[in-house]
Amino acid sequence: MAPLYQYLLLSALLFAIGFAGAVTRRNAIIVLIGIELMLNAANLNFIAFWRFGGNQEAIPGIMFVIFSIAIAAAEAAVGLALIIAVYRRFKTTNLDRINSLEP
Amino acid sequence: MELSFVILAVLVLVSAVAAMTLRNLIHCALSAALTFVGLAGLYLQLNAQFVGFAQILVYVGAIAILIVFAILLTRGTEPSGDRIASSSWWGGIACALGVFGVLGAAILSARHLGRDSYTVAVPTVKQIGMELMTSYVLPLQIVGLLLTVAMIGAVVLALPAASPSQPGSASSDETPLHDGETGNTETIPMGGQH
Numbered sequence: 001m002a003p004l005y006q007y008l009l010l011s012a013l014l015f016a017i018g019f020a021g022a023v024t025r026r027n028a029i030i031v032l033i034g035i036e037l038m039l040n041a042a043n044l045n046f047i048a049f050w051r052f053g054g055n056q057e058a059i060p061g062i063m064f065v066i067f068s069i070a071i072a073a074a075e076a077a078v079g080l081a082l083i084i085a086v087y088r089r090f091k092t093t094n095l096d097r098i099n100s101l102e103p
Numbered sequence: 104m105e106l107s108f109v110i111l112a113v114l115v116l117v118s119a120v121a122a123m124t125l126r127n128l129i130h131c132a133l134s135a136a137l138t139f140v141g142l143a144g145l146y147l148q149l150n151a152q153f154v155g156f157a158q159i160l161v162y163v164g165a166i167a168i169l170i171v172f173a174i175l176l177t178r179g180t181e182p183s184g185d186r187i188a189s190s191s192w193w194g195g196i197a198c199a200l201g202v203f204g205v206l207g208a209a210i211l212s213a214r215h216l217g218r219d220s221y222t223v224a225v226p227t228v229k230q231i232g233m234e235l236m237t238s239y240v241l242p243l244q245i246v247g248l249l250l251t252v253a254m255i256g257a258v259v260l261a262l263p264a265a266s267p268s269q270p271g272s273a274s275s276d277e278t279p280l281h282d283g284e285t286g287n288t289e290t291i292p293m294g295g296q297h
Contacts, residue, residue, distance in 0.1 A: 009207060078257050
């Protein structure tokens with residue numbers, strides 16, 4: 001069991017890595033993977049604070065993460081369906097070319 | 104520095120960097136799945152067993168597989184000689200470094216405030232279920248509705264488009280069928296001649 005700040009540093013670093021990939025990469029699916037990494041970093045932050053929180057019956061920490069995982073699953077499904085629909089129209093997933101409503 | 108934490112942290116960070124920098128998309132998706140597994144290990148280390156197994160079930164078992172399917176469905180004739188990053192990648196890296204700098208400075212300036220680990224009552228699945236059914240029943244129902252809507256929406260979005268004609272004229276680009284013909288122009292070999 002590492003000290004709390006090491007878990008928080010790991011969460012911040014994972015968030016920064018996900019953010020860098022989501023902003024930099026040109027493929028739409030890699031952007032979505034970066035968004036999922038950011039969500040996971042936030043979940044790790046929640047669990048770390050729940051563990052070191054001090055309140056032994058603090059269920060909201062776990063509840064938030066459970067609902068966050070469910071919402072992330074729904075968002076990933078809809079996001080990937082959007083990418084498939086955009087690919088069907090633009091014939092590419094390159095975000096540098098998807099910059100107008102008409103292909 | 105706990106050895107288990109160091110191993111899991113290195114696994115998570117290396118696979119996250121690999122997921123964001125590799126050129127092959129399938130390798131990126133599999134590295135992301137490895138990141139999710141490492142994070143599940145961290146949740147187990149933090150005594151959140153239900154969340155750890157839910158992470159493996161949902162993220163590795165559903166989201167990573169969904170990403171692999173989407174990569175395979177949107178795979179065109181990609182020229183592999185392109186750059187992987189956009190033309191202004193330095194701005195993104197600088198913003199990410201700024202974000203980590205601010206968060207890291209805030210964490211390190213308050214690191215003496217965190218309390219040490221102690222024995223905590225691990226919530227059982229029965230307790231989580233009771234809480235979901237009593238205190239959190241409204242978020243539970245809303246998340247159920249959200250998942251239903253997301254499933255229907257994803258199916259509708261990913262369906263093949265209908266005939267690209269104006270609304271109002273249903274099938275103006277199809278040849279009108281004469282009597283005695285069906286739309287099926289292939290001859291299906293039937294077994295057993297009369």
